Amino acid sequence: MTRNLRTWLLGTAAIVVAGVVVGRLFLGAPEVAASAITPAEAKGYFGLLPAVADNPQNPVTPAKVELGKALFFEPRLSKSGFIACASCHHLASGGGDGLATSIGHRWQVGGRNAPTVLNAALHVAQFWDGGAADVEEQAGKPISNPGGMASSETLVLKRLRSIPAYPEQFRAAFPDDAEPLSYANVARAIPSPPSSAP
Numbered sequence: 005m006t007r008n009l010r011t012w013l014l015g016t017a018a019i020v021v022a023g024v025v026v027g028r029l030f031l032g033a034p035e036v037a038a039s040a041i042t043p044a045e046a047k048g049y050f051g052l053l054p055a056v057a058d059n060p061q062n063p064v065t066p067a068k069v070e071l072g073k074a075l076f077f078e079p080r081l082s083k084s085g086f087i088a089c090a091s092c093h094h095l096a097s098g099g100g101d102g103l104a105t106s107i108g109h110r111w112q113v114g115g116r117n118a119p120t121v122l123n124a125a126l127h128v129a130q131f132w133d134g135g136a137a138d139v140e141e142q143a144g145k146p147i148s149n150p151g152g153m154a155s156s157e158t159l160v161l162k163r164l165r166s167i168p169a170y171p172e173q174f175r176a177a178f179p180d181d182a183e184p185l186s187y188a189n190v191a192r193a194i195p196s197p198p199s200s201a202p
């Protein structure tokens with residue numbers, strides 16, 4: 005390829021890219037007509053959200069909601085003692101962290117964006133790749149993820165058992181269990197508040 009031809013091709017490509025960028029900036033994305041879908045049709049497609057995203061295997065109870073709220077904001081679930089679920093899922097700003105990808109244990113930059121946790125219990129699956137079937141299966145994973153909260157079942161149970169309010173709260177939330185303060189019950193309690201949020 006001659007030098008002139010290469011310069012010409014690069015110049016043309018740059019003009020096309022610049023044209024597309026300027027066009028998007030000034031003209032905006034193509035608009036969808038406001039009349040494309042009426043509110044009644046939208047309700048037909050989407051239905052109303054339930055007041056509580058209940059799971060028959062893990063019914064939402066007031067005691068579970070209280071415990072789940074405490075655990076969602078509990079940094080002692082992480083190895084370092086300062087990362088909670090709420091560190092990456094800010095409920096007051098939409099349930100994500102506003103970052104392209106999240107920052108976890110020892111400031112490691114992760115590979116994925118944190119989706120909102122609001123109404124997540126209603127999704128058909130959890131995580132971008134559907135890697136967990138429901139929020140109960142999901143909740144234990146960030147706790148033990150080395151790039152997330154980097155803790156372990158043993159450490160979590162040791163910490164929670166050492167804080168007097170927790171054994172009591174687990175007993176209230178799981179009254180029929182022989183061992184209410186278990187790792188499985190941590191994962192059963194945490195999803196309750198977000199899934200019952202209005």
Ligand code: HEC
Pocket residue numbers: 076087088089090091092093106107108109114116117118119120121124127129130131132133139142143144146147151152153194195
């Ligand atoms: C270090 C940041 C970080 C922490 C801490 C964290 N998450 Fe996440 N969360 C993420 C990221 C990133 C994803 C997406 C991961 C993926 O798709 O593989 C995610 C995904 C989720 C999802 C799936 C939502 C969906 O639409 O698929 C739920 C639910 C969730 N997290 C709840 C929690 C809970 C509960 C905790 C605490 C036990 C927690 N997260 C702790 C960053 C975090």
